[in-house]
Amino acid sequence: MKLLKKERKLLLEGKTKKIYTSDNPCEVIIHYKDDITSFNGLKKNVIPDKGILNNEITTFIFNLLNRYGIKTHFIRKMNNREQLCHKVNMFPLEFVVRNIVAGSISKRLGIKEGTPILNPIFEIFYKNDHLKDPLINDHHAVFLNVISHKELSNIYCIISNINNKLKKFFFDRNIILVDFKMEFGKGKKDNQIFLSDEISPDTCRFWDKETMNKLDKDIFRIGLKKEKIIDVYMEVLKRLNK
Ligand code: TMP
Numbered sequence: 001m002k003l004l005k006k007e008r009k010l011l012l013e014g015k016t017k018k019i020y021t022s023d024n025p026c027e028v029i030i031h032y033k034d035d036i037t038s039f040n041g042l043k044k045n046v047i048p049d050k051g052i053l054n055n056e057i058t059t060f061i062f063n064l065l066n067r068y069g070i071k072t073h074f075i076r077k078m079n080n081r082e083q084l085c086h087k088v089n090m091f092p093l094e095f096v097v098r099n100i101v102a103g104s105i106s107k108r109l110g111i112k113e114g115t116p117i118l119n120p121i122f123e124i125f126y127k128n129d130h131l132k133d134p135l136i137n138d139h140h141a142v143f144l145n146v147i148s149h150k151e152l153s154n155i156y157c158i159i160s161n162i163n164n165k166l167k168k169f170f171f172d173r174n175i176i177l178v179d180f181k182m183e184f185g186k187g188k189k190d191n192q193i194f195l196s197d198e199i200s201p202d203t204c205r206f207w208d209k210e211t212m213n214k215l216d217k218d219i220f221r222i223g224l225k226k227e228k229i230i231d232v233y234m235e236v237l238k239r240l241n242k
Contacts, residue, residue: 015041016051016202022084026188027075030083032058036202036229038221040132047226052080053233054200059083060240061166061199068165070158072195073185088185088194091147094125094133095155097163098179102205103218108135114212120163122156154193155184162195170206173239175215178205201233 008020008029015037020029032051037044055077062074073085098105101115105123124141125133141147147155159182170177181204183197197203201216208215214222215232 016054017198026087028085028087029078030085032081032083032198036217036220038217040129043221045220045226047220047229049230050202050233053230053237054198054202055081055083057200057233057237057240058198060237062195064169065162065165065195068161070162070165070195071192085196086187086194088187088196090183090185090196091151092127093141093146093183094127095159095182095184096123096125096179097121097159097182098123099163099167100176100178100205100207102178104135120160122159151186151193158184158193158195166199171209173242174209175236175239176207176209176212178207180204201236206236 007023010018010020011028012019016033016035018031018033020031022029032055034046034048034051035044036047036050059074059077062072065072066074073088075084075086078084098117098121100117101109101111102113105111105121106113124136124138126136126140126144126146127133136144138149138152141152142149162182163177163180166180167177180199182195182199185194185196186192187194204216205218206215207213215236217229219229219232
């Protein structure tokens with residue numbers, strides 16, 4: 001392990017994670033930081049141990065999805081902050097699935113937060129800090145030359161499957177999956193599509209089924225204390241392990 005740490009090179013540092021080389025060129029090490037950001041990085045803080053919780057929660061969910069036969073980049077958890085993952089070429093796109101109106105769609109369309117969405121809405125955001133990650137449609141994504149129509153329709157099948165599985169899984173644990181964000185990459189060898197990045201309270205909206213209390217990063221967005229954020233993330237992990 002010591003040797004591995006000495007030899008690893010930082011490939012990329014994002015807002016909440018770092019990606020390192022591993023001793024296998026087809027695999028990378030993903031390190032979860034304690035940083036938290038919102039409003040496109042305008043609001044920032046450090047929440048001690050948040051990275052440990054998100055590593056644990058993402059590990060749990062990706063293991064679950066792997067068992068359901070959904071291809072993910074996740075190979076194994078290495079330690080409390082790190083995962084070994086397949087190296088993929090990431091699409092510079094964020095795919096959001098919405099089951100209930102909340103967040104940006106509520107403001108954009110003027111629809112009350114909490115309104116149910118009978119047929120889940122799929123959205124694409126173009127990952128570009130300079131443009132502040134704009135909402136785009138399929139045609140824009142293909143025009144930008146970052147994905148093909150065939151890959152998009154493949155991803156829509158995958159995200160519909162993931163949403164159906166996770167909605168039920170969380171509901172059985174008294175959590176409503178309001179909306180969530182996914183990112184995908186293509187495998188180096190055969191261009192297969194892998195769910196990548198993370199699925200955690202940083203990237204989902206979770207509401208308690210009974211109280212409708214928020215169990216996710218909205219706690220930070222609305223300005224509650226650091227300790228409250230950790231309590232909420234721990235509550236999600238506790239319910240996953242039920
Ligand atoms: P939004 O309502 O702000 O568009 O967010 C929808 C969902 O996607 C919410 O669960 C948070 C997640 N999300 C991210 O994780 N990262 C992002 O950059 C965006 C835009 C949304």
